[in-house]
Amino acid sequence: MPANAYAIMAEFETPAATLSAAYKVREAGFRNWDVFSPFPVHGMDQAMGLKNSKVGWFSFVGGCTGYTTGMLMIWFMNAIDYKIKIGGKPMFSPFSAFPPSYELTILFGSFGALLGMLFLNRLPRLHHPLLKNRRFALAPHDRFYVVIETSDAKYSENETRRMLESLGSRHIELVEE
């Protein structure tokens, strides 16, 4: 094994083959591995044993922040800092303050979802060993890759390669760091 190998990469041509390969890799007890596909494959999260994504929490916190910000801001501006009496209406009413607060809930919640997704995925990232690999450029096009990192405790070059071959991959290569 070259000293600078990052991972072993096996190419598959159909989502079905990739899905069954993912089941086997997971059953074999690997931890530092991943599947790469041009689109999200139905059932792959289950095959890989991924838990429900945590993005929802980021969005929830964002939404709560937005609503509170809106209500407090309007209350402070129109009822505390500069009061203007208009038509005998109350200085602060949750009803007239609701529409802007509602919009801020959505605004902050959406930022929470997008930024939470990027944070959980550790993106943006300017460099990735796989993105240097020429063959891997097909990943967003029409190929599927099962990648097992060399840092995985169960990794051994010959056995892992043999296992991936037995799963039906026709192209297996080592990816440089």
Add this chain to the structure above:
Amino acid sequence: MADASQGVLVPGHPDLRVQGPPIELEREPLVNNTRGPGWISDRIASVIEGPTPRWWKISFGISVVFLTLCFSMILWLMSTGVGIWGNQHPVMWGWAIINFVWWIGIGHAGTLISAILFLLRQRWRTSINRAAEAMTIFAVMCAGIFPLIHIGRIWLGWWLFPIPNSNGIWPQFRSPLMWDVFAVSTYFTVSVLFWYMGLIPDLAVMRDRAKTKIRKFGYGLFSLGWTGSNRHWSNYEKAYLILAGLSTPLVLSVHSIVSLDFAVSQLPGWHTTIFPPYFVAGAVYSGFGMVLTLLIPLRRLLKLEDIITVRHVELMCKVTLATGSIVGYAYAMEFFIAWYSGNSYERFLFFQNRAADPFIIGPLFHIKPAPYWWGFWTMVICNVVVPQFFWFKKCRTSMFFVFFLSILVNIGMWFERFVIVITSLQREFLPSNWSYYSPTPMDILQYLGTFGLFFTFFLLFLKYIPLIAIAEVKGVTPQADPHHPLGGAKIGEKH
């Protein structure tokens, strides 16, 4: 592909036949000719990678001319004042507000396609959502210009935002106009976020196919190092679902709040509770009109007929029919309530100031024709009669006819806002205050100018950004389904 009605022979099991659904239950595929994922990337990317077509250059040139017109008119307005427009007492809201409501309504179809149809699991949305979302963003930009320049002193536009200023005054949140500021700016921001998130995997496709250094850098930078990892997809899909879930109440609220600008006032014709749902339906209706106007020529010019199929056009026609009929119902209900309420101002407005034409209703009831009776009837014909053609499959499948009707839809919805804004204002409570509104050439040129802004951005979008969501379209093909024979599934294999 084997004919499903005959049953599919299973290799290795000569006596086993898998029965497909009966032919009449079978759906037309979303991507024609069983195109696979590779073909989809190649086809959509070739729009960007191929030589720039002549029609693009010509239309871009024209658009830039109109864009220049747009900014020249703004400059004229800034240097002279809103007096160059036809706005006069009592019609203080002229074309600017009509155009604002019209453009922002157009945007609504994009969000409906990207968010509401996603939540409803309408897989056909994938072929059209990217272009429709781009349309949304550019339409909201055009819309945003109008209230901003309508305030007259544009350099004080920032007073609309809750920014501390030297006067120590804050915006007044009891006014629906302030709600509008928040609704529209949130709508724009969230639309951009949603659009960009959908773009990340497709920019990665473009990055990995890029041949030139500039493209590699540009697409590489904006794709944020996306690899297509399934661990990433898992978070991505969740975030996408949440954004769709947030955009749905957003899009419904935006036009509701726009309608509250009118409905919260006391004016007959504006002061109605039906406005929020009626405005939202009208917005979606006009937006689908614009999506059809844009996509019918594009699918032909860019040879995307396999991805934006006739079925897609038909489905869009059906949404147009549904929302157009809701709009028609709202018109009828407005008239009914005006009559049923017994309020003489409401009755006057709807019957004598809007509907009374010089040929039938006027002579029949011995009333003078309404000043803008032709605007009202253009609106009714384009918004109530025109969509009824979409009941017929023959009309829905004729691309030329659908294109023609979609233009009428756009015209009709512009006239709806015209009728609402102008007729209500020009005949107010005191007859001594009445006047006749007419736009100036500057009004018209400013409106035409925003088309330049819209089409300049839209054409640039076509040239540099994948106009169809590549990853999403791939995801709805049978080749992407691990349980479909085309996705490599074998009979008897268990997951």
